[in-house]
Amino acid sequence: MPDTITVTGLVATTPRHLVTSDGLPITSFRLCSTLRRYDRAENKWVDADTNWYTVTTFRQLATNVVGSVAKGQRVVVTGRLRVREWATEDKHGTNVEIDADALGHDLSWGTAVFSRTVAASA
Amino acid sequence: MPDTITVTGLVATTPRHLVTSDGLPITSFRLCSTLRRYDRAENKWVDADTNWYTVTTFRQLATNVVGSVAKGQRVVVTGRLRVREWATEDKHGTNVEIDADALGHDLSWGTAVFSRTVAASA
Amino acid sequence: MPDTITVTGLVATTPRHLVTSDGLPITSFRLCSTLRRYDRAENKWVDADTNWYTVTTFRQLATNVVGSVAKGQRVVVTGRLRVREWATEDKHGTNVEIDADALGHDLSWGTAVFSRTVAASA
Amino acid sequence: MPDTITVTGLVATTPRHLVTSDGLPITSFRLCSTLRRYDRAENKWVDADTNWYTVTTFRQLATNVVGSVAKGQRVVVTGRLRVREWATEDKHGTNVEIDADALGHDLSWGTAVFSRTVAASA
Numbered sequence: 001m002p003d004t005i006t007v008t009g010l011v012a013t014t015p016r017h018l019v020t021s022d023g024l025p026i027t028s029f030r031l032c033s034t035l036r037r038y039d040r041a042e043n044k045w046v047d048a049d050t051n052w053y054t055v056t057t058f059r060q061l062a063t064n065v066v067g068s069v070a071k072g073q074r075v076v077v078t079g080r081l082r083v084r085e086w087a088t089e090d091k092h093g094t095n096v097e098i099d100a101d102a103l104g105h106d107l108s109w110g111t112a113v114f115s116r117t118v119a120a121s122a
Numbered sequence: 123m124p125d126t127i128t129v130t131g132l133v134a135t136t137p138r139h140l141v142t143s144d145g146l147p148i149t150s151f152r153l154c155s156t157l158r159r160y161d162r163a164e165n166k167w168v169d170a171d172t173n174w175y176t177v178t179t180f181r182q183l184a185t186n187v188v189g190s191v192a193k194g195q196r197v198v199v200t201g202r203l204r205v206r207e208w209a210t211e212d213k214h215g216t217n218v219e220i221d222a223d224a225l226g227h228d229l230s231w232g233t234a235v236f237s238r239t240v241a242a243s244a
Numbered sequence: 245m246p247d248t249i250t251v252t253g254l255v256a257t258t259p260r261h262l263v264t265s266d267g268l269p270i271t272s273f274r275l276c277s278t279l280r281r282y283d284r285a286e287n288k289w290v291d292a293d294t295n296w297y298t299v300t301t302f303r304q305l306a307t308n309v310v311g312s313v314a315k316g317q318r319v320v321v322t323g324r325l326r327v328r329e330w331a332t333e334d335k336h337g338t339n340v341e342i343d344a345d346a347l348g349h350d351l352s353w354g355t356a357v358f359s360r361t362v363a364a365s366a
Numbered sequence: 367m368p369d370t371i372t373v374t375g376l377v378a379t380t381p382r383h384l385v386t387s388d389g390l391p392i393t394s395f396r397l398c399s400t401l402r403r404y405d406r407a408e409n410k411w412v413d414a415d416t417n418w419y420t421v422t423t424f425r426q427l428a429t430n431v432v433g434s435v436a437k438g439q440r441v442v443v444t445g446r447l448r449v450r451e452w453a454t455e456d457k458h459g460t461n462v463e464i465d466a467d468a469l470g471h472d473l474s475w476g477t478a479v480f481s482r483t484v485a486a487s488a
Binding site: 076109113 | 126128130179182183186187189190191192195196197198200223224225226227228229230231232233234235236237238239240
Binding site: 358 | 435471480
């Protein structure tokens with residue numbers, strides 16, 4: 001079973017686009033999702049912790065994301081979570097990634113004009 | 123625990139917008155999500171069944187959806203599932219609804235130009 | 245993308261077990277999930293609506309569910325949602341099903357003694 | 367919106383139980399979830415990467431987990447993901463946690479005898 005997750009959040013870096021040597025388009029950026037909790041004393045929702053992710057998109061989604069999504073915008077993304085350990089010669093750490101299955105601007109925060117690039121039969 | 127679900131699919135009806143007597147904006151439309159399955163004999167993914175939902179949005183999201191989303195577009199939506207039984211004098215049935223928490227155009231299918239309508243401090 | 249969902253709820257019917265003519269074990273039961281909402285006036289969580297599902301399990305999971313799960317117990321189930329229209333000669337309706345990928349007793353409500361039936365290498 | 371996730375996996379450490387000074391029971395353990403991918407060349411599912419999580423349970427669920435769940439068992443857990451940065455005087459790192467809303471033995475792998483500890487009216 002894939003570890004599927006859906007998050008909403010703020011695009012925190014300018015999306016970076018590349019094409020692999022075998023022709024696969026990839027676009028990725030950092031996303032921060034600020035969790036909310038209900039403060040019973042205050043009787044209202046307040047900001048709690050922030051989760052940071054690296055969101056990675058592939059193929060047609062990658063091509064459309066680099067042409068549509070900018071730093072500072074709000075998006076909704078659903079995909080498969082990957083917890084990756086990494087190491088260089090002198091450092092190591094953990095990166096939390098989402099390989100996106102679908103991604104769009106979160107219309108809770110604004111409007112969008114959409115232009116289809118994929119044929120209806122696809 | 124809410125019955126949270128994320129679906130991608132085709133907007134199948136023109137979004138219908140209304141404002142309740144106490145000032146709550148609501149926008150709703152029908153969404154169809156076509157499931158895929160891997161056909162091992164054919165060695166490729168094929169269309170399987172279709173799920174139909176009524177997607178309902180509220181407040182700022184409702185206002186932005188009616189100005190952004192049109193019939194025939196592809197969207198990603200996350201929210202709370204509601205299975206509602208309904209009855210009129212001579213008919214009854216079941217409606218499957220998603221009360222959306224976030225919704226955007228699915229950039230797997232096209233590009234979007236986003237304009238923020240909610241202040242950054244919100 | 246499958247319409248994946250996770251729900252917790254009450255097993256509302258005795259699980260029904262069958263084996264298809266080509267040897268596939270299937271166990272299914274009705275599940276009700278009572279949604280909760282925060283009542284700001286009362287300052288506490290209260291019961292809201294109830295969602296009804298038909299949960300269907302296959303293969304080893306089906307065999308283990310029929311030997312473990314009884315009406316009245318609380319479970320957590322994750323799987324793929326299917327909204328199916330059905331019709332007989334004089335009636336028709338909608339059934340909301342979850343094809344389970346995993347299912348267990350919800351330990352928020354009790355304890356469980358687990359016995360492994362599948363080898364570790366599986 | 368909470369970053370909700372559902373995972374299935376192997377309990378990799380003996381659950382550790384404690385009660386905070388203000389009386390809150392907490393039980394936590396490490397969980398590994400091995401992702402699968404479909405190998406088209408081999409025409410079968412194979413193991414891919416492994417995600418590691420710290421699963422934390424609270425209150426009645428914590429009390430029942432410590433009496434029911436052992437290292438080496440398979441469970442299904444749903445909850446809220448937290449990506450936490452930590453630092454001591456000479457080390458720092460990232461911990462990926464799931465604050466569980468519900469948790470049970472995954473009956474795909476075995477059978478379970480369930481005993482209710484919470485009254486039906488709860």
